[in-house]
Each structure stands twice: as C-alpha cells, then as structure tokens.
Amino acid sequence: FSAVAPSSTGAATGNPDPVDKSMRGIDKEPSTFDPTAGENAALKRNNNDQVWVPQRARPRRNRKNATMRGMVRENIVTPSNFIYPLFIHEENYNQAIESMPGCERHSLESMLKEVGEAYNLGVKTFVLFPKVPDELKTNLGVEAYNPEGIVPRALRLIKAAYPDSIVCTDVALDPYSDQGHDGVVENGKILNDVTINQLCKQAVCQARAGSDVVAPSDMMDGRVKAIRDALDSEGFTDVSILSYTAKYASAYYGPFRDALDSHPGFGDKKTYQQDPANGREALIEAALDAAEGADMLMVKPGMPYLDIIRRLKDASPLPIAAYHVSGEYAMIKAACEKGWLNEKDVVMETLTCFKRAGADIILTYYAKQAAQWIEQDGLY
Ligand SMILES: NCC(=O)CCC(=O)O
Numbered sequence: 253f254s255a256v257a258p259s260s261t262g263a264a265t266g267n268p269d270p271v272d273k274s275m276r277g278i279d280k281e282p283s284t285f286d287p288t289a290g291e292n293a294a295l296k297r298n299n300n301d302q303v304w305v306p307q308r309a310r311p312r313r314n315r316k317n318a319t320m321r322g323m324v325r326e327n328i329v330t331p332s333n334f335i336y337p338l339f340i341h342e343e344n345y346n347q348a349i350e351s352m353p354g355c356e357r358h359s360l361e362s363m364l365k366e367v368g369e370a371y372n373l374g375v376k377t378f379v380l381f382p383k384v385p386d387e388l389k390t391n392l393g394v395e396a397y398n399p400e401g402i403v404p405r406a407l408r409l410i411k412a413a414y415p416d417s418i419v420c421t422d423v424a425l426d427p428y429s430d431q432g433h434d435g436v437v438e439n440g441k442i443l444n445d446v447t448i449n450q451l452c453k454q455a456v457c458q459a460r461a462g463s464d465v466v467a468p469s470d471m472m473d474g475r476v477k478a479i480r481d482a483l484d485s486e487g488f489t490d491v492s493i494l495s496y497t498a499k500y501a502s503a504y505y506g507p508f509r510d511a512l513d514s515h516p517g518f519g520d521k522k523t524y525q526q527d528p529a530n531g532r533e534a535l536i537e538a539a540l541d542a543a544e545g546a547d548m549l550m551v552k553p554g555m556p557y558l559d560i561i562r563r564l565k566d567a568s569p570l571p572i573a574a575y576h577v578s579g580e581y582a583m584i585k586a587a588c589e590k591g592w593l594n595e596k597d598v599v600m601e602t603l604t605c606f607k608r609a610g611a612d613i614i615l616t617y618y619a620k621q622a623a624q625w626i627e628q629d630g631l632y
C-alpha cells in the first residue's frame with residue numbers, strides 16, 4: 253500500500269510523491285452536504301465545466317474495523333460445515349503418510365480417539381477410507397462388502413460411542429481392487445453395470461453396519477439410482493446418498509493414493525472421471541444425480557474447481573459439498589513447512605472461499621485443526 257498512498261513524508265525523504273495531485277483531489281472534494289445550499293448542491297461543476305458526481309460510494313466504510321467487517325460478512329465457516337476424512341488400517345499402530353504430513357493411517361483405537369477429539373471441537377461428521385492389505389484385494393473387490401471388514405467394524409465403534417455423529421462411507425472399489433480402479437476390470441476396461449452391482453452390495457453392507465451417508469465416489473453412470481433402490485429395498489430409506497457428482501480425473505489425488513496404496517495398476521481414470529477441461533458436463537452429472545435420488549452433490553477437487561461448485565450451486569437446490577483433496581492439503585503443508593505461507597491464515601481463507609463459491613459442506617483433512625483455530629480465535 254505504501255507505494256501508492258499519499259505520502260506526507262515524501263518531500264522530507266527526498267522521494268517524489270508518487271500520487272498524482274488530481275487523484276488526491278478525490279479526498280478533498282467539498283462535502284455534498286451544505287446546509288445553506290439550494291436544491292442543486294449535490295451537483296457541482298469542475299474546472300472543465302463538466303458535471304461530476306461527488307464521491308459518495310466508499311465501500312471502505314463497511315471495512316472500517318473488525319466489528320463492521322463481522323457485521324457485513326457474507327460467509328462464515330463453522331465446524332458443523334466440515335466432514336473429516338479419516339484413514340484407517342488393520343494394524344494396531346498408527347502410520348505416518350509421508351505426502352500428507354499431519355495425517356495418519358489410524359488403528360481403530362486411535363481412530364476413535366481422533367473422532368472424540370474432533371467431536372469435542374464440534375466436528376461431528378466423518379468419512380472413512382480404509383487401507384486394505386494386498387491379499388484382500390481382488391478384481392471384484394469382494395472385501396468391500398465383507399460385514400466383518402474394517403469399515404463396518406469402524407462404523408460400529410464410532411456409532412456406539414457417538415450415536416449422534418454422522419458417519420459417511422466411501423462407496424467405490426478402488427481400495428479393494430487389485431487393479432487400483434474404481435470398478436471391475438475386463439480387457440482393460442472398467443465395466444459400468446457389473447461395478448454398480450458390487451457398489452450396491454457395498455452400500456447395503458455399510459448401511460447394515462450403521463452408515464448414515466453412503467458416498468459413491470466411483471463415477472459409474474446410474475449408480476445413484478441403483479444404490480437408492482438397493483438401500484430402500486433393504487429398509488434403509490433413512491440412509492442418505494452424498495454423490496461424488498463432478499469428480500474430475502485430477503492429479504491432485506496423488507497423496508491420497510499413497511495413503512491407501514491404491515494407485516491405478518494400469519492406465520488412468522479418464523474413462524470414468526471427468527475431464528478437467530469441461531464445466532458444462534458437470535451440469536449433466538448433477539441433473540442425473542438429482543433425478544436418481546442423490547441427497548447431496550459433491551465437487552472434487554476443490555480449489556481449482558470453485559467455478560464448478562458455483563455452477564452446481566446455481567443449478568441445484570441440493571446441498572453442495574466440496575472436497576479439499578489430498579494434493580491441495582499437501583501443497584499448503586509443504587509451503588508452510590518452508591515458511592512460505594502462514595498455515596492458519598491460508599487454510600481459513602481457503603475454507604471461507606469454498607463457502608463463498610457455494611459449498612455448504614467441506615470435506616477437508618484440516619477439519620479438526622480448523623475447528624481448533626475457530627475455538628481459539630472465534631468464528632472467522
Ligand atoms: N474417493 C476419495 C478420493 O479419491 C480422495 C481424494 C483425495 O483426497 O485426494
């Protein structure tokens with residue numbers, strides 16, 4: 253700011269005043285309020301005899317101090333907006349995830365402790381991601397609907413300890429697939445309808461174990477309707493569907509795949525996840541998911557896709573979720589570890605921007621940390 257601010261010390265320091273005198277004149281305009289003036293006092297003439305409107309609009313008035321800014325603030329992030337993703341594994345110890353500093357693969361015991369800490373900070377919604385041992389991975393991903401698998405066991409633990417928490421479960425085969433794909437593979441292709449059948453079994457299995465919200469992240473066509481039908485036919489009419497509606501084939505998922513050891517065994521996910529170049533296509537996906545019975549729509553990743561969040565928000569009355577993904581988390585962590593960014597400021601700004609773009613719900617690995625900052629500093 254100092255480069256352009258009128259400087260009263262400019263002459264004393266020998267610096268030429270950088271601000272044109274006529275610009276400074278704006279602040280020196282006569283007040284439009286003149287109790288002795290007639291009807292035309294608001295319009296005055298400048299030296300060129302042209303009509304000018306006196307400066308009245310000063311948006312800075314609404315930024316005067318923190319109280320004023322708080323009063324006019326349009327978007328506020330609260331812990332109840334967050335879904336906290338948790339990585340779990342079968343081991344009885346925790347394991348650091350190198351590309352996601354601060355996140356761990358939790359043992360079930362440690363997961364429950366983490367849930368409790370977040371819960372006490374007001375973060376009461378979670379989503380579980382399992383790292384499945386290689387020997388349980390198959391092309392059909394049958395471990396995905398093992399009622400004694402790690403996700404059903406984790407669900408039962410959390411719901412017993414925190415009955416009013418909301419636990420979401422990921423519906424997709426990639427953690428369970430020996431090919432690292434979100435669906436069943438045949439001749440190098442991801443089979444849509446065969447996969448959906450597996451996803452329905454997975455969703456019902458999760459519902460039986462207490463899942464509040466099943467969240468299909470696979471991007472198969474028609475899976476929301478099929479999952480809704482499967483849940484309803486098993487009596488789970490109260491289980492919600494949070495659809496990964498606009499999930500892009502993004503390079504920002506790398507650290508997550510490190511966490512789950514789920515990098516695709518061949519090729520990429522571009523035949524089912526969306527092309528990052530496309531925006532309107534997300535509206536097709538949103539219309540289909542809404543018609544098929546989704547309760548909430550998700551955009552993923554988050555920061556580079558704020559325009560998609562806004563377009564879905566404008567197009568649909570359903571709640572919109574944004575996934576602040578692992579690569580976004582890792583970028584912030586890395587820059588902050590180098591001292592190049594201030595972590596608290598940049599994270600709270602980022603989360604606020606998700607809300608401004610139209611997200612009602614934010615999935616973020618920063619959920620617990622952000623709730624801690626909110627508890628310390630008050631709402632942002
Ligand atoms: N189905 C979940 C993901 O793919 C996670 C993305 C991330 O955090 O990178």
Ligand SMILES: [Mg+2]
Pocket residue numbers: 471472473474497537540541
């Ligand atoms: Mg779709």
